[in-house]
Amino acid sequence: MSDPARAIPDSAPALADHPPVTDWVHDFDHTDPQWTEDPFPIWDTVRTASPVIHTDRFLGCYMPTTYQAVKEIAYDTEHFSSRRVIVRDVRPEIVNTAPPITSDPPEHKPAKQLLLPPFTPDAMKKLEPRVRAICNELIDEFIADGKCDAAARYTKHIPVRAIAHMLGIPEKDSDLFIKWIHEILELGIRDDATMMRAVHEMTGYFHGHIEARKQNPTDDLITTMMNARDKAGQPLSDGHVLGSLRLLLIAGIDTTWSAIGASLWHLAKTPADRDRLIAEPELMPTAIEELLRAYAPVTMAREVMKDTVISGCPVKSGNMVLLSFPAANRDPAVFPDADKVVLDRKENRHVAFGLGIHRCVGSNLARMEMTVAIEEWLKRIPDFRLDRAGQVKWSEGTVRGPRQLPVLFGKPA
């Protein structure tokens, strides 16, 4: 077993704090408070300006602004690498990989295929009763209060408990997982030392669980990864297993937490949609897809490896790419009334789960969790609204969703 401490690269110094953005077309910044609060008008502005924009921030970064440009980059694994999947201030040496999300062809496919069978729709059906129970256990804790912070008390806990259940690690360790994810996905954009410490802690945590399973194998995802064999019949390296486990934990939590939260936020402020979902429950599958389109939480990244042209715009190697699936989902060239939530939208080729070989491995899990979380909430709390005494707060950067969502239950007096 390699010493995880050795896997910490030299930290690059953090750059100065980010000045506020005044020119979104030439100086965009997805960590700017304006973007965090309300990115949609920004995306409309930059989309009108050019299919690809550039900023000198983050050591140089492009952003495709149209559905078409996002698609071209997602499909182009020759010019764009996934080895860095978060746009950050720094680009330290790559040591901790998380296959398959950080893998390029040809390594990507075998790494991805190992993870696919546990996440099929049929596999998710088996997990559904546990998720339904988790939702009701959470609602039991606050329903009598007549109000709650739906992010802190509800949406935050559902995906973390579900993925812990699948991995075979204690659901009670959830707060620890949430701390690591905050450190990696939010603080890590600017603070490399914090990110590396979190990765190091996660590695140590999973290492302990792997060692325990060497003595007592269990029926869970950790054991599945430990028993996996590559094409040559060899077990995966410890680094691969640990990387994939870190990935499942990171990717499986605040993404869906954000999607459920944004959906509840929308329903809290849109009584007509809430009433319609209650009156027409058969609309739920279409509605979930539409909420995924409108409030897709996940923005990925690529690194330009070779100069190329995207949607007529030159793109130079050495830059990062902010691959905003959420912005693509708001492109009016593809989605009529792109800025409206249309619960029965019939044609919906949204890209909330990405496009091409890196399609989110947990998409079926996310859909199931969203569906169950919203169904159970609406059953128990059919009427609710934003609590104007409180404030909605959104997460910054890579994954966007409400981290504070105060709501009042019942009809207004």
Added chain:
Amino acid sequence: MSGKLKVHVDQDKCQGHARCKALAPELFDLDEYGNAHEVGDGAVPAGLEDKAWLARSNCPEVAIDVTEE
């Protein structure tokens, strides 16, 4: 006059979003990895034509062909 429809999933394009299976389970099935293929020879039974078109227009990878025979 329109003929019978046939659906086909391009295996090189499908990435396992599983939208087709959700929208038209009679016409599409998933393998152990969650990737889709058409049921049988892809012939669309009468009455399911709308589902065939719906699946096609919801596939993010544009992996589904619908042809008229």
